[in-house]
Every structure is written in structure tokens, then in C-alpha cells.
Amino acid sequence: MLPFKLIYHEDYDLHLGSHVFPSQKYRLVRDAALAEGIAAPEDFLKPNLADDADVLRVHTSEYVHKLKTGTLSASEQMILEIPAGPETVRAFWLAAGGTILAAQRAHQDGFAANIGGGFHHAFPEHGEGFCMIHDVAVAIRRMQADKAIRTAMTVDTDVHHGNGTAAIFAKDESVFTLSIHQERNYPSRKPPSDIDLHLPDRIGDDDYLAILERGLWQAFSEFHPDMLFYVAGADPYREDQLGGLSLTLEGLQRRDKLVFQHARRMNIPVVITLAGGYARNVQDTVRIHINTFLAARDSANAPSAQKPKPTTSGL
Numbered sequence: 452m453l454p455f456k457l458i459y460h461e462d463y464d465l466h467l468g469s470h471v472f473p474s475q476k477y478r479l480v481r482d483a484a485l486a487e488g489i490a491a492p493e494d495f496l497k498p499n500l501a502d503d504a505d506v507l508r509v510h511t512s513e514y515v516h517k518l519k520t521g522t523l524s525a526s527e528q529m530i531l532e533i534p535a536g537p538e539t540v541r542a543f544w545l546a547a548g549g550t551i552l553a554a555q556r557a558h559q560d561g562f563a564a565n566i567g568g569g570f571h572h573a574f575p576e577h578g579e580g581f582c583m584i585h586d587v588a589v590a591i592r593r594m595q596a597d598k599a600i601r602t603a604m605t606v607d608t609d610v611h612h613g614n615g616t617a618a619i620f621a622k623d624e625s626v627f628t629l630s631i632h633q634e635r636n637y638p639s640r641k642p643p644s645d646i647d648l649h650l651p652d653r654i655g656d657d658d659y660l661a662i663l664e665r666g667l668w669q670a671f672s673e674f675h676p677d678m679l680f681y682v683a684g685a686d687p688y689r690e691d692q693l694g695g696l697s698l699t700l701e702g703l704q705r706r707d708k709l710v711f712q713h714a715r716r717m718n719i720p721v722v723i724t725l726a727g728g729y730a731r732n733v734q735d736t737v738r739i740h741i742n743t744f745l746a747a748r749d750s751a752n753a754p755s756a757q758k759p760k761p762t763t764s765g766l
């Protein structure tokens with residue numbers, strides 16, 4: 452039914468109870484995609500756990516060992532902000548396996564979405580901000596190792612800066628990183644991405660989209676990646692509990708369309724990951740993620756001649 456695959460595993464859920472991170476959203480998104488007839492059961496693929504060898508392309512063996520043996524220090528546990536038991540470790544390894552699978556399918560089909568992942572605050576030697584390991588970086592490294600891609604671009608529209616992504620790829624000319632985020636928000640220290648679009652508080656749809664569009668034109672004029680990894684956070688939404696921007700549901704979908712139009716223009720495959728989303732009403736977070744898939748479907752089905760027009764004047 453969908454022109455691309457959705458990657459999902461029931462054990463993505465971290466079962467955090469009343470925690471602000473609604474990890475049940477993965478199941479809710481899957482259920483909504485089925486209930487609304489957007490996807491059929493055969494549109495879903497179930498990932499395997501990422502191999503440790505793949506995780507170790509990004510993360511240090513010391514950190515992986517601490518995760519596997521439950522020996523994070525109290526301060527490491529504190530900055531992670533979620534409990535790091537064996538089920539949580541398994542969920543993050545599955546999410547990384549899911550983004551690897553999504554990348555492999557996108558390579559084949561043009562698009563693929565992991566109904567999970569986007570853990571952009573994970574660093575090689577520690578996790579933070581609900582992000583234990585960096586699924587997107589693991590998938591990029593695996594795809595490069597398989598020689599399926601040589602270069603990649605990350606476009607991160609989560610309301611929070613992609614600090615882990617920026618740090619991991621800081622000295623790597625094969626991966627171009629773009630982050631558009633609220634400046635006065637977590638994380639306090641923001642290592643530089645290739646393009647950082649620091650936004651003022653409470654920016655609305657039109658201003659946001661104009662800034663993003665300029666950033667995308669700049670990014671793709673500087674770099675032509677083999678694959679785009681879209682970190683499609685739902686938390687720039689105006690009703691988000693951890694965000695301070697003022698995008699509407701419609702504005703967020705226009706954001707998605709803009710990213711996909713540029714990928715089409717460059718004729719490169721797109722891997723979607725969900726990242727954050729903490730709307731007061733979890734159903735809004737679910738709607739934002741579903742809308743991302745619908746925008747991807749429209750883009751995948753659009754005639755290839757359709758191209759976005761630059762907003763800047765001149766040639």
C-alpha cells in the first residue's frame with residue numbers, strides 16, 4: 452500500500468510509565484498507520500538487534516561494555532535521563548538495527564522510515580537526553596562499510612540541537628550535518644554542525660520554513676550526499692512540553708515536504724527517523740509522525756520533474 456517500508460518492533464517501547472518521554476508513541480504510530488489505512492501489515496518490516504560490531508563503529512568499547520554489564524556511573528545514568536536496564540539496552544540496539552534496515556531499504560526503494568530512532572544526543576562514549584546509542588550514526592557507518600553509500604547528510608529538525616551527531620561527524624568530510632533547533636534549549640553546549648540554524652523562541656511556521664529552506668539550499672549547494680538521514684522530531688510543535696517553538700501541525704508537515712522535495716531534487720534516497728515529541732496530548736505527537744509518512748508518500752509518488760523553486764532572488 453505504501454511505496455516504502457515502515458520499520459517497527461514492539462520492543463522499541465521503553466515502558467517508562469509517567470516519564471515525559473512517551474516511548475509508547477512507537478506503538479501508537481504503528482497502530483494509527485494501520486487503523487487509518489495508510490499502511491497494510493505487509494508494509495512493515497521487523498528489525499534485528501544491531502550487531503555489536505556495528506555499534507562499535509560509533510561507540511567506544513568501554514561505553515558499550517558499561518551498557519551491557521549495567522555498570523554506568525551515577526553521573527552517566529543521570530545525564531542519560533532514562534533507566535539503563537537490560538530491556539532498555541535491547542530497545543536501543545533494536546532501534547539501531549531498525550535504522551540500519553531502513554537505510555538498506557531506502558537504498559532500494561528511495562524512502563524508508565524507522566518508527567523509532569533519531570537518538571541524536573548520543574556521543575561515542577556516553578549517552579544523554581534519552582539517547583543511549585546513536586542509531587543514525589551506526590546506520591551511516593554500516594552503509595559506508597558495506598560500500599552502499601560513500602557520503603551522507605543528516606537533516607535534523609528536532610527542536611533540540613543534534614549535539615551527538617555534530618560531535619561524531621565533526622572531523623568527517625563524508626558526512627554533512629544540518630541542525631535546525633531552538634537556540635535557548637537543551638543541550639546547553641552545542642558542538643558545531645556543518646550548518647546550525649539557531650532559532651529564537653516561539654518562531655512560527657512561515658519564518659521557520661523560510662529559514663529551513665535557505666539552509667537546505669545552502670547545504671545541497673555545498674554537498675551532494677548519497678543518502679539523506681532525516682531526524683524528524685515532532686517537538687518543534689507549539690504544544691510541546693520540552694520545546695519552545697510555535698509550529699502548527701500544518702507547518703510541521705510543510706517542513707517534511709520541504710525536506711523531501713529537496714531530496715527528490717537531488718535524486719537521493721531518504722531514511723526517516725522519529726526522534727523527539729512531547730506534546731501535551733500524545734495523539735498530537737502521533738499525528739505529526741503520521742503526517743511525515745504521508746508527506747513522504749506524496750513525495751515518493753510525485754512526478755520526478757517536480758522541483759522546489761528557490762526563494763532567493765537571482766540565478
Ligand SMILES: [Zn+2]
Nearest residue numbers: 609610611727
Ligand atoms: Zn528533541
